Amino acid sequence: MTRTTTTLSERLTDLDGLTPLTETTRSSDPAAVYERLRARWGNVAPVLLEDDVRAWLVLGHRELATVLRNESLFSRDSRNWSLVAAGGLDPGSGVGAILSPRDSVYYVDGTRHRHLRRLIDDAFDGFDEHRLAVTVRQWCESTLDRVVGKGEADLVSEYAWAIPLLAMSTMFGLGPEEARAMLGHARRIFRARGAEGAEALAAQKSLIVELVARRRVRPSDDMTSAILRHPSLPTDEDVQSAVSTMLVLGSEFEVAWITQSLRMRLTDPRFDGRSGGMLSASDTLEAVLGSIPPASNTGPRFALADTTLAGRRIEAGDALVPGILGASAESRASGDDLWLEPGNLAYLTWGAGPHACPVRRPARVIAQVAVEVALRRLGGVTLTVPVDSLPATGSLWSSMPWQLPVRFEAPAGRA
Numbered sequence: 001m002t003r004t005t006t007t008l009s010e011r012l013t014d015l016d017g018l019t020p021l022t023e024t025t026r027s028s029d030p031a032a033v034y035e036r037l038r039a040r041w042g043n044v045a046p047v048l049l050e051d052d053v054r055a056w057l058v059l060g061h062r063e064l065a066t067v068l069r070n071e072s073l074f075s076r077d078s079r080n081w082s083l084v085a086a087g088g089l090d091p092g093s094g095v096g097a098i099l100s101p102r103d104s105v106y107y108v109d110g111t112r113h114r115h116l117r118r119l120i121d122d123a124f125d126g127f128d129e130h131r132l133a134v135t136v137r138q139w140c141e142s143t144l145d146r147v148v149g150k151g152e153a154d155l156v157s158e159y160a161w162a163i164p165l166l167a168m169s170t171m172f173g174l175g176p177e178e179a180r181a182m183l184g185h186a187r188r189i190f191r192a193r194g195a196e197g198a199e200a201l202a203a204q205k206s207l208i209v210e211l212v213a214r215r216r217v218r219p220s221d222d223m224t225s226a227i228l229r230h231p232s233l234p235t236d237e238d239v240q241s242a243v244s245t246m247l248v249l250g251s252e253f254e255v256a257w258i259t260q261s262l263r264m265r266l267t268d269p270r271f272d273g274r275s276g277g278m279l280s281a282s283d284t285l286e287a288v289l290g291s292i293p294p295a296s297n298t299g300p301r302f303a304l305a306d307t308t309l310a311g312r313r314i315e316a317g318d319a320l321v322p323g324i325l326g327a328s329a330e331s332r333a334s335g336d337d338l339w340l341e342p343g344n345l346a347y348l349t350w351g352a353g354p355h356a357c358p359v360r361r362p363a364r365v366i367a368q369v370a371v372e373v374a375l376r377r378l379g380g381v382t383l384t385v386p387v388d389s390l391p392a393t394g395s396l397w398s399s400m401p402w403q404l405p406v407r408f409e410a411p412a413g414r415a
């Protein structure tokens, strides 16, 4: 039987009646889920990543800052997770595929992290945002050329899902056919179970391996060449890891941001249920950040020693998921936190501490152009289903509607 009272000193493994983390991303009212979790457990709540894979969800603003900023106590490296140390993480499971240890900027700490991170930070120093905007716009226009003629489309699978990966693939130096192939593999990974997913992953990897080998011999003016040129002389593996981490991590959050912005334009009464209106694309993107940030939760940290957080007993080897949306909601409610300065919510959106997002400005360019072009081209677009029937989906980290089926009344041509 599920107990409804607990003491702060109970261990993660001893608690029962835990909420799946996906409830925070699949609910149409995430704030209510956070409130319920907070009321029952406080600012650090036990959740399930899947079946019996447990973690703490960090829901408090101060606690979030502590976890994100203190890597000597809260590591990103899942070799420090008790589940991995005990051999209990199945690499074939959904969580195993995302959280198995690997040598990538997002998954390591300390000196190795700083080395990999410098490759990215330096490569993006002086980055040409105008050129990126042109690339994104071209992909948006050609993608919409294909769909508007049909008179109706699903703006998630046919647009929001496609643009970030196509644009980033070009930014890293893949040709248009290779970029389309990258997207095709990503779709197969998303849909796949078992062998098909592994094949598609391997195909993506070989596109990146070939790209790095090509640019090593014949550099160009793309981001892969910029990373290869780094004075620290990165190995091919370092560069492959940087490029694939950025493609995967960046894509998911971008898709969520673009989709939520289009959903808001189509469903929020302030926009009269249509895609037009007085607010600009950039106002819409900002409004989304303030209500449902693209990264609702982010990758777990692993406690390196026994400690306490919001009074809860955390044991060495426990996983802790930084709950960005949950902490934003808490900070809005309490209002006495020094972190609560103007622009703070946007700050939380990008994380904090050594792993905070290194590419905020390019990330914004991609989302902004994608939303701008859609709003301009899809002038008289309307949803073909009632708002409250929009099927919700959510990974462990982000939340968005599964589909945005629309009909075009008077689509505009290219600018």
Ligand code: HEM
Pocket (backbone or CB within 6 Å): 068, 105, 106, 107, 117, 120, 168, 245, 246, 247, 249, 250, 251, 253, 254, 255, 257, 294, 295, 298, 299, 348, 349, 350, 351, 352, 354, 355, 356, 357, 358, 359, 362, 363, 364, 367
């Ligand atoms: C909607 C857009 C995006 C949002 C909201 C976002 C948000 C974030 C957040 C919250 C983190 C911190 C994760 C953590 O501490 O656990 C992060 C890390 C990261 N992001 Fe972004 N991101 C976005 C787009 C992108 C794009 C387009 C790229 C690549 C081109 C990218 C590359 C990365 C990388 C490499 C890291 C890991 C950095 C490290 O571990 O040092 N992100 N991002």
